[in-house]
Amino acid sequence: MSYDAIIIGAGMSGLAAGIRLAMYGKKVVVLEKHTISGGLNSYYQRRIPSTKEIFQFDVGLHALTNFAKKGEKRKPLTKLLRQLRIGYDELELCEQTFSQIHFKSAKLNFSNDFELLQSEVKSIFPEEFDNFQKLYQYILEFNEVNLNADYLSAKKVLESYIATPLLREMLIAPLLIYGSAWENDMDFSQFVIMFKALYLEGFSRPRGGVRTILSLLENKFKEVGGELRYRSSVESIEYNESGVSGVVLKNGEKLESKKVFSSAGLPETMDMCQKDKRSIIGKLSFTETILVFDKKIKHSENEPTIIFYNDSDQYNYQRAQNFYDASSAVICFPDNYESQNKDGHGVARLTFMAHFDQWNNLEKPDYLTKKNEVLSESKRILKNLNVEQSEIYSDVFTPTTIKRYTNHFDGTVYGSTTKYRDGQTKIDGLYIIGTDQGFLGIVGSMLSGISISNLYGLME
Amino acid sequence: MSVDVKKIVLEIIEDVAPDEDLGGLNPAESLRDQLDLDSMDFLDIVMELRKRHKVEVPSEDYPRLATLDSCVEYLSPKFA
Numbered sequence: 001m002s003y004d005a006i007i008i009g010a011g012m013s014g015l016a017a018g019i020r021l022a023m024y025g026k027k028v029v030v031l032e033k034h035t036i037s038g039g040l041n042s043y044y045q046r047r048i049p050s051t052k053e054i055f056q057f058d059v060g061l062h063a064l065t066n067f068a069k070k071g072e073k074r075k076p077l078t079k080l081l082r083q084l085r086i087g088y089d090e091l092e093l094c095e096q097t098f099s100q101i102h103f104k105s106a107k108l109n110f111s112n113d114f115e116l117l118q119s120e121v122k123s124i125f126p127e128e129f130d131n132f133q134k135l136y137q138y139i140l141e142f143n144e145v146n147l148n149a150d151y152l153s154a155k156k157v158l159e160s161y162i163a164t165p166l167l168r169e170m171l172i173a174p175l176l177i178y179g180s181a182w183e184n185d186m187d188f189s190q191f192v193i194m195f196k197a198l199y200l201e202g203f204s205r206p207r208g209g210v211r212t213i214l215s216l217l218e219n220k221f222k223e224v225g226g227e228l229r230y231r232s233s234v235e236s237i238e239y240n241e242s243g244v245s246g247v248v249l250k251n252g253e254k255l256e257s258k259k260v261f262s263s264a265g266l267p268e269t270m271d272m273c274q275k276d277k278r279s280i281i282g283k284l285s286f287t288e289t290i291l292v293f294d295k296k297i298k299h300s301e302n303e304p305t306i307i308f309y310n311d312s313d314q315y316n317y318q319r320a321q322n323f324y325d326a327s328s329a330v331i332c333f334p335d336n337y338e339s340q341n342k343d344g345h346g347v348a349r350l351t352f353m354a355h356f357d358q359w360n361n362l363e364k365p366d367y368l369t370k371k372n373e374v375l376s377e378s379k380r381i382l383k384n385l386n387v388e389q390s391e392i393y394s395d396v397f398t399p400t401t402i403k404r405y406t407n408h409f410d411g412t413v414y415g416s417t418t419k420y421r422d423g424q425t426k427i428d429g430l431y432i433i434g435t436d437q438g439f440l441g442i443v444g445s446m447l448s449g450i451s452i453s454n455l456y457g458l459m460e
Numbered sequence: 461m462s463v464d465v466k467k468i469v470l471e472i473i474e475d476v477a478p479d480e481d482l483g484g485l486n487p488a489e490s491l492r493d494q495l496d497l498d499s500m501d502f503l504d505i506v507m508e509l510r511k512r513h514k515v516e517v518p519s520e521d522y523p524r525l526a527t528l529d530s531c532v533e534y535l536s537p538k539f540a
Contacts, residue, residue: 024507024510024511025511070479071479073496074496074498078479078496079498079500082476082477082478082479082500082501082504083500083504085475087478088479450500451500454500454503458503458507459503459519
């Protein structure tokens with residue numbers, strides 16, 4: 001079979017790229033290893049033994065960042081919906097209530113209205129308020145999409161504006177854990193992108209979770225004539241001096257194309273080309289605990305959507321020293337979005353930083369024991385936050401689970417520390433989209449698929 | 461019979477940027493200044509011209525699509 005373009009991976013970026021190319025008459029196939037789409041942002045279902053009910057759980061998506069109101073100008077979300085010809089209302093977005101950065105000595109709330117964060121800084125760090133406003137002005141004027149900018153340490157820039165270490169740590173923590181492939185610091189332009197995505201634009205969630213987005217993308221891709229193949233694992237990418245010639249699937253089938261867009265990740269893509277990969281594998285992987293309660297969660301004070309929890313005043317964003325690091329967590333309460341159903345079961349999800357190799361070396365019985373340990377640590381943290389309810393179901397996934405379903409080496413979630421911002425590899429016709437192209441978050445990954453396929457698939 | 465190029469362009473903009481209000485558009489003024497259109501939207505206008513009307517606009521000619529008037533001037537010969 002011969003195609004105008006082959007896309008590896010039916011995640012957010014692969015499907016978005018596929019839609020763009022097929023929409024303008026290209027013959028496109030998207031190859032997905034798994035039996036469903038989504039990649040790092042997918043879902044699974046389990047039957048709850050006690051009630052026989054079937055539950056569907058989102059994987060990845062805690063929140064869709066970059067919230068924009070309908071028709072709001074110059075926003076990433078507005079741009080991507082336009083490019084994909086998907087109507088704003090089809091996403092059925094529910095806004096967050098508010099979220100909280102919860103450190104040992106202070107808490108800061110923020111919402112989709114930036115004024116909340118400003119007033120929180122003013123009341124909790126009054127001596128820093130003017131500095132914070134200056135930083136905000138600098139961020140507004142900064143050109144974060146300049147692809148030729150040199151690396152600038154976000155922590156250094158923060159230090160030049162804000163004197164109190166606690167406030168600096170609190171501000172950067174959510175931005176790191178929502179997308180940084182680098183440990184403990186990030187490039188300032190990434191910081192600005194994330195600052196806007198989280199603090200200026202904010203969080204929302206489609207009413208039906210990640211499945212709403214995926215089915216919109218799948219349906220649109222089919223509508224414009226694209227071909228989507230599941231259980232189609234790519235064994236190798238074929239190329240010679242003149243560039244890419246196609247891919248060979250695990251079952252031996254050969255597909256021809258002069259253009260391959262890979263969302264598999266940079267080291268994973270290099271591996272398909274039989275090139276060296278070890279040096280560029282990222283270090284950050286996670287465990288996630290999912291808890292289902294018999295009824296909606298009662299919070300002692302209001303109802304936060306997401307809590308960025310840290311049990312000290314210094315934030316360590318790095319690969320866990322041991323199996324997992326329970327000194328910090330991201331805790332998502334998916335019920336606490338506006339106009340979500342207020343009856344029925346309650347759900348909480350807790351993410352810890354983890355260490356792939358340690359999990360990978362465990363034998364099955366020890367693996368299960370460790371998973372139980374993560375579960376009790378998760379419950380301990382919820383108890384600290386005064387969330388104590390009867391649970392009817394729980395599950396934990398680990399870095400090895402992520403590896404199994406996404407094929408990301410070492411279960412990395414934010415990919416390699418090497419990003420190919422312009423999407424181009426050294427092999428002609430082979431392009432990188434998704435996490436390792438370098439746009440962050442779900443909105444970022446879709447924009448990545450769109451811009452790289454526009455550039456190399458349509459503008460010839 | 462002459463083709464209404466202005467109508468064709470407006471129809472495309474309406475589909476590419478459905479949330480924009482096209483009433484009261486000044487044909488002599490830059491489209492970008494009046495509407496929230498970026499380079500991705502202009503790519504789509506070009507792609508739709510090719511898809512619907514088999515009209516090719518090479519990338520060096522993109523600036524000629526700046527205003528509604530310049531679109532008509534540039535595209536009319538291609539529809540003739």
